Amino acid sequence: xxxxxxxxxxxxxxxxxxxxxxxxxxxxxxxxxxxxxxxxxxxxxxxxxxxxxxxxxxxxxxxxxxxxxxxxxxxxxxxxxxxxxxxxxxxxxxxxxxxxxxxxxxxxxxxxxxxxxxxxxxxxxxxxxxxxxxxxxxxxxxxxxxxxxxxxxxxxxxxxxxxxxxxxxxxxxxxxxxxxxxxxxxxxxxxxxxxxxxxxxxxxxxxxxxxxxxxxxxxxxxxxxxxxxxxxxxxxxxxxxxxxxxxxxxxxxxxxxxxxxxxxxxxxxx
Amino acid sequence: xxxxxxxxxxxxxxxxxxxxxxxxxxxxxxxxxxxxxxxxxxxxxxxxxxxxxxxxxxxxxxxxxxxxxxxxxxxxxxxxxxxxxxxxxxxxxxxxxxxxxxxxxxxxxxxxxxxxxxxxxxxxxxxxxxxxxxxxxxxxxxxxxxxxxxxxxxxxxxxxxxxxxxxxxxxxxxxxxxxxxxxxxxxxxxxxxxxxxxxxxxxxxxxxxxxxxxxxxxxxxxxxxxxxxxxxxxxxxxxxxxxxxxxxxxxxxxxxxxxxxxxxxxxxxxxxxxxxxxxxxxxxxxxxxxxxxxxxxxxxxxxxxxxxxxxxxxxxxxxxxxxxxxxxxxxxxxxxxxxxxxxxxxxxxxxxxxxxxx
Numbered sequence: 001x002x003x004x005x006x007x008x009x010x011x012x013x014x015x016x017x018x019x020x021x022x023x024x025x026x027x028x029x030x031x032x033x034x035x036x037x038x039x040x041x042x043x044x045x046x047x048x049x050x051x052x053x054x055x056x057x058x059x060x061x062x063x064x065x066x067x068x069x070x071x072x073x074x075x076x077x078x079x080x081x082x083x084x085x086x087x088x089x090x091x092x093x094x095x096x097x098x099x100x101x102x103x104x105x106x107x108x109x110x111x112x113x114x115x116x117x118x119x120x121x122x123x124x125x126x127x128x129x130x131x132x133x134x135x136x137x138x139x140x141x142x143x144x145x146x147x148x149x150x151x152x153x154x155x156x157x158x159x160x161x162x163x164x165x166x167x168x169x170x171x172x173x174x175x176x177x178x179x180x181x182x183x184x185x186x187x188x189x190x191x192x193x194x195x196x197x198x199x200x201x202x203x204x205x206x207x208x209x210x211x212x213x214x215x216x217x218x219x220x221x222x223x224x225x226x227x228x229x230x231x232x233x234x235x236x237x238x239x240x241x242x243x244x245x246x247x248x249x250x251x252x253x254x255x256x257x258x259x260x261x262x263x264x265x266x267x268x269x270x
Numbered sequence: 271x272x273x274x275x276x277x278x279x280x281x282x283x284x285x286x287x288x289x290x291x292x293x294x295x296x297x298x299x300x301x302x303x304x305x306x307x308x309x310x311x312x313x314x315x316x317x318x319x320x321x322x323x324x325x326x327x328x329x330x331x332x333x334x335x336x337x338x339x340x341x342x343x344x345x346x347x348x349x350x351x352x353x354x355x356x357x358x359x360x361x362x363x364x365x366x367x368x369x370x371x372x373x374x375x376x377x378x379x380x381x382x383x384x385x386x387x388x389x390x391x392x393x394x395x396x397x398x399x400x401x402x403x404x405x406x407x408x409x410x411x412x413x414x415x416x417x418x419x420x421x422x423x424x425x426x427x428x429x430x431x432x433x434x435x436x437x438x439x440x441x442x443x444x445x446x447x448x449x450x451x452x453x454x455x456x457x458x459x460x461x462x463x464x465x466x467x468x469x470x471x472x473x474x475x476x477x478x479x480x481x482x483x484x485x486x487x488x489x490x491x492x493x494x495x496x497x498x499x500x501x502x503x504x505x506x507x508x509x510x511x512x513x514x515x516x517x518x519x520x521x522x523x524x525x526x527x528x529x530x531x532x533x534x535x536x537x538x539x540x541x542x543x544x545x546x547x548x549x550x551x552x553x554x555x556x557x558x559x560x561x562x563x564x565x566x567x568x569x570x571x572x573x574x575x576x577x578x579x580x581x582x583x584x585x586x587x588x589x590x591x592x593x594x595x596x597x598x599x600x601x602x603x604x605x606x607x608x609x610x611x612x613x614x615x616x617x618x619x620x621x622x623x624x625x626x627x628x
């Protein structure tokens with residue numbers, strides 16, 4: 001845990017630790033998905049979690065978002081130990097996420113999907129919403145303005161009234177990002193934001209991630225398989241293999257770590 | 271060509287967000303309101319009120335209620351008949367216990383009570399989904415009918431086991447009991463329908479509706495982005511029960527006047543309202559109206575065509591009606607799961623481009 005800020009080479013300020021995982025162990029029956037992993041996420045940084053298939057990256061993200069409760073270890077968030085929580089309570093604390101296989105609300109329009117992301121900010125109760133005039137309408141308009149800014153930012157203006165079910169894959173990924181971003185999260189978890197995309201779409205997505213971090217100062221933790229993208233985007237990288245942490249540091253540190261090279265390229269058995 | 275939105279620009283988000291964003295729709299809506307409130311009451315007679323208008327208004331309220339639960343929140347319910355019975359018996363007990371209070375408040379309170387009962391029977395929805403939930407609500411249907419049949423307190427120990435609506439006035443005009451006039455009961459129901467539709471629309475276009483639809487479309491994702499599934503489902507059951515209760519109270523007090531629970535609020539009622547929203551369109555307020563109108567008008571039209579014009583026996587026509595409704599439901603489920611509301615949307619799209627195909 002460190003509290004000092006520093007400035008990166010490209011001029012962004014990285015703040016103190018906002019989330020810290022301490023000795024997390026997650027078991028499914030006899031299978032250890034995660035073994036004794038600790039790492040931290042600092043304010044304003046882009047933190048990548050990488051590793052080969054089945055390394056436990058998504059399980060780690062699910063622990064952070066409250067979907068799995070680890071058998072051992074502690075999650076510290078904003079300087080306090082987090083008690084076991086339901087996923088919606090974790091979301092209420094300002095942790096938003098996207099999914100590896102898109103989890104949008106197919107029957108709703110893009111606009112409604114993104115507006116749903118702002119449910120933490122909209123407080124009118126059922127009665128006030130039934131009346132509509134007054135608090136509910138005012139909130140709706142205020143939040144619509146914020147949402148429109150995000151729609152602008154992610155360049156999905158033209159499809160805002162289209163039902164999500166009709167959109168192609170790449171746009172759906174973008175809408176999902178918009179929904180997560182609309183929550184104004186203190187930590188944004190991205191589970192393989194570039195899976196299944198072509199080079200152009202990956203470039204677009206990388207630009208959005210960098211701009212998000214730059215403009216809104218969003219702290220981002222992401223899982224990604226494309227090494228080039230990870231090394232270019234992230235400030236620090238955690239490397240996992242078979243549920244264990246085998247490396248942690250800046251991209252160049254990780255790239256020269258012998259354990260990481262072994263995990264990715266294999267070891268010669270002689 | 272006939273239906274256009276070109277040039278209809280919005281300058282504020284509230285204008286973009288209104289119920290009828292397109293001008294021609296808005297004009298049609300106000301026109302319908304004017305006709306409903308200022309024209310129909312003067313030309314209405316007993317036959318029109320009892321055969322078509324009252325059932326349409328009352329079933330529309332029930333369909334709106336059920337549509338919120340099934341169409342918006344995705345929780346299947348087969349207990350509508352039972353919940354309408356709760357509204358009816360609540361209204362009866364309130365009318366007989368507090369005769370001095372205006373019946374308007376009795377109907378509203380009956381809705382509230384039904385909402386509460388609906389919430390209790392909705393609690394299993396947290397653990398079970400789909401068909402299993404449908405069976406749980408079916409239990410509610412049979413339990414409630416049994417309860418109102420067996421416990422004499424609910425029907426004030428009357429010898430017949432029936433409940434009869436005593437005469438009640440609104441502004442000195444009787445709306446329940448034997449001496450009512452068609453226009454009075456019509457207007458009373460219309461006021462409730464308009465209020466119900468407005469409230470339902472406001473809820474479904476705002477955050478409550480989004481939470482319900484999120485639960486319907488993908489409940490796990492909804493929970494991860496912060497929707498409390500307990501609150502969302504329970505509120506859907508409560509709001510749905512409120513409208514269904516109002517419709518049950520009106521069905522008893524204004525339309526039937528005397529009710530025997532097994533007959534008026536049996537399982538067939540549950541299915542009838544469910545068919546209305548399937549044919550009308552799940553997840554659409556307009557669909558609730560369309561479905562109610564369709565299933566109320568169908569028997570009347572069949573009777574006029576079959577019995578009066580073609581001279582067929584009455585029982586054949588009655589059976590034919592069952593066949594047609596059954597066939598239509600299968601047809602809609604296969605061809606157009608979004609019902610009449612979607613057909614209307616497609617028709618508008620075609621009108622927009624007419625006479626060109628694209």
